[in-house]
Amino acid sequence: MVEDERTQLLPKEAGSDESPSLSCSHMEPIPKKHNAGPSGWGCLPQGDKWHSAVALQGGLPLPLNFWSSCIKYLIFLLNFLFSLLGLLTLVVGLWGLTDKESLGSQQLPYLGTDPMLLFVVVGLTVSIVSLAGCIGALCENVCLLWFFAGGILTFLILEMLAGILIYALWDQLQDILNSTMLVAITRYQDDSDLRFLLDEIQLGLQCCGVVSYQDWKLNLYFNCSSPGVQACGLPPSCCINPWENGTIINSQCGFGALRMDETTAQNVVHSEGCGPRLRRWLGHNSWVIRDYILVTTVIEGLEFLLVTKLVRDIKVRKAGH
Known part of the structure; x- marks a missing residue:
């Protein structure tokens, strides 16, 4: 027997x-x-x-091999970090909008020009795509992994198109940038984010206005016809020496600068506009921007290849079972 x-x-x-x-x-x-x-x-x-x-x-699917498991947890870890970064960006954007009451009915017409809206859109998009990749890799869900791969591929296409448009329409983009800065000048007192960005640009590049410091006449508060105390003045970020005792910004350092003749004003404030200074800065630091874009593209391309490899391994494993 x-x-x-x-x-x-x-x-x-x-x-x-x-x-x-x-x-x-x-x-x-x-x-x-x-x-x-x-x-x-x-x-x-x-x-x-x-x-x-x-x-x-008892007949359960086989576990992934060593290298596929390494890819799985690498994708999970990277997307977990990116999802946290995206959620943080989203929270900062929402906090900025609610803190300024930009979501109120009176501020909605200006919502499209609010810099915090960019934080919200970028943070929400990155969070959704990264969470899909994170959960998809951990749970070995093919649908979520394909969604993540589609998001990465979309990012790569958009970045490629943006690079082509920036290279082909560089002169037109400079005009758009100048127009945007002029709008920021007119709304300097109305939007704290625009005020912060404009001050940082003027302090960092040591410039004032867009073409020259005379552009601040477009602001109703600094215009000489204004009855306020800021009439014919300039923001402290335009001053050559804006610091008082080296630690505190002197808010009155640009007082009456628009009444002065150009020679006298040059001893108090920066007369050159930020448009030419910004173009020169971009020209000198173009290699930093290029390298950043290149590294970002390589990382996204590598993630796309790793996800497709993981999906293929999962399908082979399930087919073998």
């Missing part, structure tokens, strides 16, 4: 009287593709890939 069972489970090779060198310490339920007895019980060959997965896990 024992010999018959051994004959059914492990058939002899043709032309040989000895059984293959296979050992089995106990009987286990095994898939039909292996040699099994009529009852479906038998022993698995040593080293067979189904031994741990089917015999010990």
